[in-house]
Amino acid sequence: MSSSAMEAEETADLLCQLDNVQGIVDALSAVRWKRHQDAVIEVSEHGIVLIVEDSGCLQAKVYLQRELFIRYDYSARGRPRFGVGLGLFVDCLSTFSVPGHSNIIEIRYPGPDMQLLLKSIDSLNACIYAEIRTRIPETISWDYDFEPAGSSPLSFTVRSAALKEAIDDLEWPGSGVQITLQPAPPSVMFKGEGHGDLQIEFMYYANTDLLVAFHCDHAVSHRYKYKFLRATTSNLPSNVTKDNRGSKLTIGRGGMLKVQHLVSVARSSATHQHNASGYQQPSRIAYVEFFVKPEVDGDDA
Amino acid sequence: MKFKAFLTDNGVALLEKRFLPALDKIDKTCHLYLTRDHAVFLHNLLNGDGLQSVAQFRIEALFDGYRISSQNDDRIAFAIDLSLLHRAIRSSVGICNELATAADGGSASERLQIKLVKKLPANSTQPMPFLTFETKGYKSAVIQDVPISKPMSRAQVSELQAALDSAQALPKTLVQVHDLNQLQSFVDRMRHVGDVLNVSISKHGDLHLQISTTLITLGAEFRNLPVLGERAEAPAEDRGLSAQARSERAVARGDAEAVQVSVKHFAKSLQCHMTRPDCAFYGIEEHSACLTVIFQFFILGTRQTDKSISLHCRLPVLDPGTN
Numbered sequence: 001m002s003s004s005a006m007e008a009e010e011t012a013d014l015l016c017q018l019d020n021v022q023g024i025v026d027a028l029s030a031v032r033w034k035r036h037q038d039a040v041i042e043v044s045e046h047g048i049v050l051i052v053e054d055s056g057c058l059q060a061k062v063y064l065q066r067e068l069f070i071r072y073d074y075s076a077r078g079r080p081r082f083g084v085g086l087g088l089f090v091d092c093l094s095t096f097s098v099p100g101h102s103n104i105i106e107i108r109y110p111g112p113d114m115q116l117l118l119k120s121i122d123s124l125n126a127c128i129y130a131e132i133r134t135r136i137p138e139t140i141s142w143d144y145d146f147e148p149a150g151s152s153p154l155s156f157t158v159r160s161a162a163l164k165e166a167i168d169d170l171e172w173p174g175s176g177v178q179i180t181l182q183p184a185p186p187s188v189m190f191k192g193e194g195h196g197d198l199q200i201e202f203m204y205y206a207n208t209d210l211l212v213a214f215h216c217d218h219a220v221s222h223r224y225k226y227k228f229l230r231a232t233t234s235n236l237p238s239n240v241t242k243d244n245r246g247s248k249l250t251i252g253r254g255g256m257l258k259v260q261h262l263v264s265v266a267r268s269s270a271t272h273q274h275n276a277s278g279y280q281q282p283s284r285i286a287y288v289e290f291f292v293k294p295e296v297d298g299d300d301a
Numbered sequence: 302m303k304f305k306a307f308l309t310d311n312g313v314a315l316l317e318k319r320f321l322p323a324l325d326k327i328d329k330t331c332h333l334y335l336t337r338d339h340a341v342f343l344h345n346l347l348n349g350d351g352l353q354s355v356a357q358f359r360i361e362a363l364f365d366g367y368r369i370s371s372q373n374d375d376r377i378a379f380a381i382d383l384s385l386l387h388r389a390i391r392s393s394v395g396i397c398n399e400l401a402t403a404a405d406g407g408s409a410s411e412r413l414q415i416k417l418v419k420k421l422p423a424n425s426t427q428p429m430p431f432l433t434f435e436t437k438g439y440k441s442a443v444i445q446d447v448p449i450s451k452p453m454s455r456a457q458v459s460e461l462q463a464a465l466d467s468a469q470a471l472p473k474t475l476v477q478v479h480d481l482n483q484l485q486s487f488v489d490r491m492r493h494v495g496d497v498l499n500v501s502i503s504k505h506g507d508l509h510l511q512i513s514t515t516l517i518t519l520g521a522e523f524r525n526l527p528v529l530g531e532r533a534e535a536p537a538e539d540r541g542l543s544a545q546a547r548s549e550r551a552v553a554r555g556d557a558e559a560v561q562v563s564v565k566h567f568a569k570s571l572q573c574h575m576t577r578p579d580c581a582f583y584g585i586e587e588h589s590a591c592l593t594v595i596f597q598f599f600i601l602g603t604r605q606t607d608k609s610i611s612l613h614c615r616l617p618v619l620d621p622g623t624n
Contacts, residue, residue: 129544
């Protein structure tokens with residue numbers, strides 16, 4: 001038996017171990033915006049990427065770089081991809097996270113029946129394990145290629161908590177939200193129109209604590225569906241707002257909106273150690289990105 | 302039919318903070334069965350398919366000046382709403398404490414009286430039975446009436462007693478779990494994944510829980526737990542196996558039993574954790590009749606079992622054919 005176990009270990013495309021399950025659960029939860037979501041997981045020598053998509057208009061990616069893992073053995077040719085139910089995967093992972101315990105889990109792919117295998121390895125006398133059935137991923141329309149809109153970037157960075165609050169407030173008018181960037185005076189405006197209208201404006205010079213960075217050389221304006229915009233912040237883990245992090249929004253060619261969040265995956269014990277400036281090793285961060293396509297008739301209004 | 306007693310400080314501490322909140326989570330209503338020696342709270346003993354629980358107290362653990370009489374061998378049983386009972390005790394205790402501080406010291410005992418009464422409720426012509434809590438102060442008294450069912454008939458009481466007797470059957474092998482917190486947090490999270498829990502318990506001291514659906518198999522294995530009753534040495538060749546294979550082999554050898562129970566029942570039984578037991582024993586009754594969980598309480602500050610309190614749950618086994 002042990003020899004066949006060894007064999008399985010050798011033939012696995014991926015064998016990794018991580019010591020902060022809750023951090024990964026937080027990062028993956030950030031892209032949960034509805035009950036049933038199919039996710040595609042892509043494994044490479046750099047780490048694990050999880051991709052979810054909705055109605056051809058919204059895509060989200062979570063990057064779990066190999067630095068987040070305490071062990072990362074990758075031995076596949078090509079980049080294995082497989083589909084899992086996101087909700088099931090996150091619920092299953094969170095089973096491994098015992099509050100107040102440091103828990104080390106091992107993830108292995110593929111199992112004998114192409115399953116994703118998880119097991120806790122921190123205790124001899126108690127073991128939690130899971131086998132998640134994977135699917136052959138559906139072909140995703142890969143036209144989310146994000147290209148810059150011009151020679152200089154159109155982007156701004158806003159405190160994640162403020163962004164979430166603004167988007168939550170825009171629920172009232174519903175329907176669509178117009179995002180306008182203008183260089184003079186440098187500002188960003190969110191305008192919701194539907195049952196009524198609501199404008200939320202971030203002035204760069206007036207709110208430097210909220211709007212931390214701003215790059216824009218010409219005015220630009222695009223409309224996005226509210227439900228997609230809401231998905232980008234609806235499930236932000238609390239540590240993002242608590243750590244006072246910023247979210248970066250960039251408008252690319254054709255009005256494609258990219259929203260980037262940083263989610264801390266620090267071990268609970270390590271959070272006490274980080275210094276007063278709130279600096280954390282970049283390796284302990286999971287990157288979460290959303291791509292939102294604009295509404296077609298709203299271009300450059 | 303008469304019942305009258307004073308609830309002691311210890312009784313208040315047991316019921317208000319520990320047992321009533323836990324029992325309320327199992328099911329809102331339960332039977333309270335009073336005999337000369339015991340007060341027993343019973344859930345679902347008479348109707349088959351729910352989670353059964355039996356919390357039994359020696360009279361001295363709860364009451365002072367206990368007086369009971371009935372034509373049925375001094376036994377009285379009725380159904381009661383636990384949340385109402387809990388509220389009545391909580392507020393009586395509040396009043397008691399206020400009075401105690403006002404009248405320099407003293408304890409709740411001799412002040413919090415419980416009795417069985419029949420009263421004519423407002424807008425009614427029929428007298429109804431109540432459990433009345435009377436909190437006596439210096440010059441005033443606060444009375445709270447908790448409605449109860451009509452006391453059970455002689456036949457019903459003997460049926461209840463028979464069910465209680467048969468619920469005392471012990472599994473041949475029991476494994477001891479100390480870290481109920483860990484089990485609880487695991488099962489809380491597991492609940493999202495499926496409805497049916499496979500439980501296997503071996504004579505080697507392994508407790509294996511598993512939920513399996515078409516999409517996922519999720520399990521937990523707790524090994525080398527202390528065993529009570531029949532035990533057996535685990536074969537060395539099983540050591541390197543996966544949890545699943547190990548429990549399958551133990552079942553095939555006859556060293557383990559496996560049953561399926563509802564995840565909901567299992568999670569509810571873990572609510573008994575709120576009674577602050579010192580440990581719990583898990584076992585499967587003969588012929589896979591049910592999964593039994595026995596909670597053990599120590600006398601404060603010792604490792605000796607407090608025999609005046611007992612609590613156990615029985616989880617009905619699901620028929621593998623029906624799900």
